[in-house]
Each structure stands twice: as C-alpha cells, then as structure tokens.
Amino acid sequence: MAHEQHRQLIQTLHECMEACNHCYDACLKEEDVNMMAKFIRLDRECADICGFLEQALMRGSPFSSDLAAVCAKICEACGNECQKHDHEHCQRCAEACKEIA
Amino acid sequence: MAHEQHRQLIQTLHECMEACNHCYDACLKEEDVNMMAKFIRLDRECADICGFLEQALMRGSPFSSDLAAVCAKICEACGNECQKHDHEHCQRCAEACKEIA
Amino acid sequence: MAHEQHRQLIQTLHECMEACNHCYDACLKEEDVNMMAKFIRLDRECADICGFLEQALMRGSPFSSDLAAVCAKICEACGNECQKHDHEHCQRCAEACKEIA
Amino acid sequence: MAHEQHRQLIQTLHECMEACNHCYDACLKEEDVNMMAKFIRLDRECADICGFLEQALMRGSPFSSDLAAVCAKICEACGNECQKHDHEHCQRCAEACKEIA
Numbered sequence: 001m002a003h004e005q006h007r008q009l010i011q012t013l014h015e016c017m018e019a020c021n022h023c024y025d026a027c028l029k030e031e032d033v034n035m036m037a038k039f040i041r042l043d044r045e046c047a048d049i050c051g052f053l054e055q056a057l058m059r060g061s062p063f064s065s066d067l068a069a070v071c072a073k074i075c076e077a078c079g080n081e082c083q084k085h086d087h088e089h090c091q092r093c094a095e096a097c098k099e100i101a
Numbered sequence: 102m103a104h105e106q107h108r109q110l111i112q113t114l115h116e117c118m119e120a121c122n123h124c125y126d127a128c129l130k131e132e133d134v135n136m137m138a139k140f141i142r143l144d145r146e147c148a149d150i151c152g153f154l155e156q157a158l159m160r161g162s163p164f165s166s167d168l169a170a171v172c173a174k175i176c177e178a179c180g181n182e183c184q185k186h187d188h189e190h191c192q193r194c195a196e197a198c199k200e201i202a
Numbered sequence: 203m204a205h206e207q208h209r210q211l212i213q214t215l216h217e218c219m220e221a222c223n224h225c226y227d228a229c230l231k232e233e234d235v236n237m238m239a240k241f242i243r244l245d246r247e248c249a250d251i252c253g254f255l256e257q258a259l260m261r262g263s264p265f266s267s268d269l270a271a272v273c274a275k276i277c278e279a280c281g282n283e284c285q286k287h288d289h290e291h292c293q294r295c296a297e298a299c300k301e302i303a
Numbered sequence: 304m305a306h307e308q309h310r311q312l313i314q315t316l317h318e319c320m321e322a323c324n325h326c327y328d329a330c331l332k333e334e335d336v337n338m339m340a341k342f343i344r345l346d347r348e349c350a351d352i353c354g355f356l357e358q359a360l361m362r363g364s365p366f367s368s369d370l371a372a373v374c375a376k377i378c379e380a381c382g383n384e385c386q387k388h389d390h391e392h393c394q395r396c397a398e399a400c401k402e403i404a
Contacts, residue, residue: 082255
C-alpha cells in the first residue's frame with residue numbers, strides 16, 4: 001500500500017512536525033519573543049505542511065509528490081532560519097527540517 | 102494586510118471547500134457508492150487543500166503562492182472528474198473547482 | 203443537507219477564523235511581541251479549531267456537536283484575552299470569538 | 304516540555320491516524336464500496352481528529368484535554384464499527400482506535 005512505500009518519509013515528517021511544534025512552543029516562552037517572531041511563524045508553517053503531507057501520504061493521495069515539493073521548500077526555509085539560532089530547540093528543529101528538505 | 106488583498110480568493114476557496122464537502126457527503130449517501138469512489142477521494146483532497154490554503158492566505162503565509170499552485174492543480178483534477186457526473190452536487194462542485202483552477 | 207442547516211454557523215466560524223489569523227499575523231509584527239505571546243498562541247488555537255469545525259459541519263460529521271462545544275470554549279478563552287487589548291485587530295478578534303462562544 | 308509528557312499518546316495517535324488512513328484508502332478500493340461507506344466516513348473523522356490532537360499536544364495547547372475527550376469518543380465510534388468487519392485493514396484500525404479510546 002501507498003503508506004508503506006512512504007513509511008520512512010512519514011516517520012521523518014512526524015519528527016520534523018514534533019521538532020517544529022516544540023520550537024514554536026519554546027519560542028513563545030523565551031524572554032525575547034521579538035527575536036523569535038520569525039521562527040514562530042516558520043515553525044507553524046512547517047509543522048502545518050508536514051502534518052498535511054503526512055496525512056496525504058498515509059491515505060495514498062494522488063497529489064503527494066506536488067505537496068512534497070512545497071513541503072521541502074518550507075522545511076528548507078524553516079531550517080535555514082532556525083540554524084542561525086543557538087537555542088537547543090532551534091538547532092533540533094533545523095536538523096529535522098534539513099532531513100526533509 | 103495580506104488577508105485583505107486575497108479576500109476574493111479566500112471567498113472562492115470557502116465556496117469550493119463547501120461544495121466539495123457537500124459532494125463528498127452526498128456521494129457517500131448515493132445508492133451506488135462504487136461509482137462514486139473516485140469523487141469521494143477527490144472531494145476530500147480538494148476540500149482539504151482549499152481549507153489549508155485559506156488559512157495560509159489569512160495568516161499571510163510566505164508560501165501562499167506555492168500552495169496556491171498545488172491547490173489549482175487539485176481543484177482542476179476534481180472539477181474534471183465531477184463534471185462528468187449528472188448529480189447536482191457534482192455539477193456544483195465542478196463549477197466551484199473550475200473557478201479556483 | 204447538513205451543511206445548509208449550519209450555514210449561519212459556518213459563516214460565523216469563517217469570520218472568526220479570519221479575525222484570529224489576522225490578529226496572529228498582526229501580533230507577530232507588533233513592536234512588543236512579548237506582550238503578544240499569549241494572543242499569538244490563542245489566535246492559532248482558535249483559528250485551527252474554527253477551521254476544523256467548519257469542515258466537520260460542511261461534511262455532515264456525526265461529531266459536530268462535540269467539536270462545537272470544544273470550539274466554543276476555545277473561542278471564549280481567546281475572546282476574553284483579546285478584549286483586554288486595545289489593538290484594533292485584537293478587538294475585532296475578541297468580537298468574532300464572542301459571537302461563536 | 305509538554306510534548307514529552309505526552310510522547311506515548313502522540314505515538315499512539317500517530318499509529319491510529321495511519322491505520323485509519325490506510326483503512327480509508329483500502330475501503331475506497333474494495334469491490335463493494337457501498338458496504339464501506341460508513342467506515343470511509345468514520346475513518347476520515349478519526350484520522351482528522353487524531354492528527355489535530357497530535358499537533359495540539361506537540362505545541363502544548365491549553366485545550367489538549369478537551370480535544371482528547373472528543374478524540375476518544377470518535378475513536379471509540381470508529382473502532383466499534385471497524386471491528387464488525389473482517390478485512391484486515393478494518394481489524395487493524397479497530398485495534399488502534401480502541402487503544403486511544
């Protein structure tokens with residue numbers, strides 16, 4: 001079945017979504033949220049598209065590859081931003097995003 | 102703000118999402134669901150991406166145009182299928198999809 | 203059909219989702235994002251559940267009333283916070299949330 | 304962090320979402336889709352709320368427990384239906400749903 005061919009990608013998306021949501025949550029609790037505004041926005045964009053693609057892959061959507069291309073672009077943007085920042089949650093998020101991209 | 106520039110598109114997406122969800126609901130109640138399997142699947146794909154793009158536009162996502170390109174492709178596929186079918190809910194869905202595509 | 207009985211609620215949810223997403227977007231651009239962290243989080247919670255309930259109503263989900271109860275609670279929390287703040291986007295969001303709640 | 308307290312639940316939701324999406328996909332390909340209409344609908348309801356709750360838990364949503372209560376109810380309904388059916392994908396889905404409920 002479709003979702004078995006994509007098991008590895010689904011797992012990677014799941015981890016990226018988790019890292020992005022964690023980073024989003026942690027950024028909103030940082031002392032200087034201002035510096036974090038860009039990450040907060042990108043974390044959400046990234047978590048949302050990862051979750052969307054994950055469901056699409058799981059149900060064998062005929063549009064998975066189109067969605068995957070957009071997802072890779074968003075993950076790359078999010079990873080590039082997050083790696084600029086020292087927080088451990090940002091670094092972990094950056095790695096997860098790069099893995100997808 | 103971003104969401105005001107896109108007000109017309111947001112409204113059209115909203116109507117398409119409604120038509121697709123209505124068509125999905127109605128197809129699942131038809132006597133011959135077998136004939137409807139393809140529509141059921143496409144209706145869901147289409148409603149989901151319309152809802153996703155709608156939210157992205159509303160929050161000024163920097164990836165709106167990438168998502169819009171995928172959405173247009175899915176709407177076109179859904180519209181092409183639905184127009185083949187006489188049911189009023191399919192015809193309404195086809196029109197709404199074509200409007201987006 | 204189910205979605206017609208709920209047309210008024212669907213429209214109100216749509217407007218609330220729009221106000222929340224707009225407020226989220228605007229809060230992330232404010233000079234003092236720190237003050238806004240709580241709104242940013244609630245705006246997202248609220249926009250997400252409104253979008254989810256909207257789709258559920260549109261497809262005649264048998265769980266619409268359970269989802270509506272959770273949605274009302276989240277809208278109330280978001281409206282209560284946003285009304286404390288003078289920004290026009292917060293006030294507009296508060297009103298839309300109260301309308302649902 | 305919030306998402307770590309809930310790691311086990313997140314994993315179970317992920318597996319349930321996968322089983323439901325797989326069952327949805329497989330039901331749409333069965334010879335007698337008519338018999339499957341109820342499952343197709345419930346599978347989607349269940350996959351959607353599992354995905355929604357998963358994201359909510361990951362981002363430390365203050366409304367996770369309200370969403371979890373609705374999710375448990377939907378999983379129970381889906382599990383009760385799917386267990387009536389012999390298909391291996393339905394049985395697997397039923398087990399995953401019961402696990403959550």
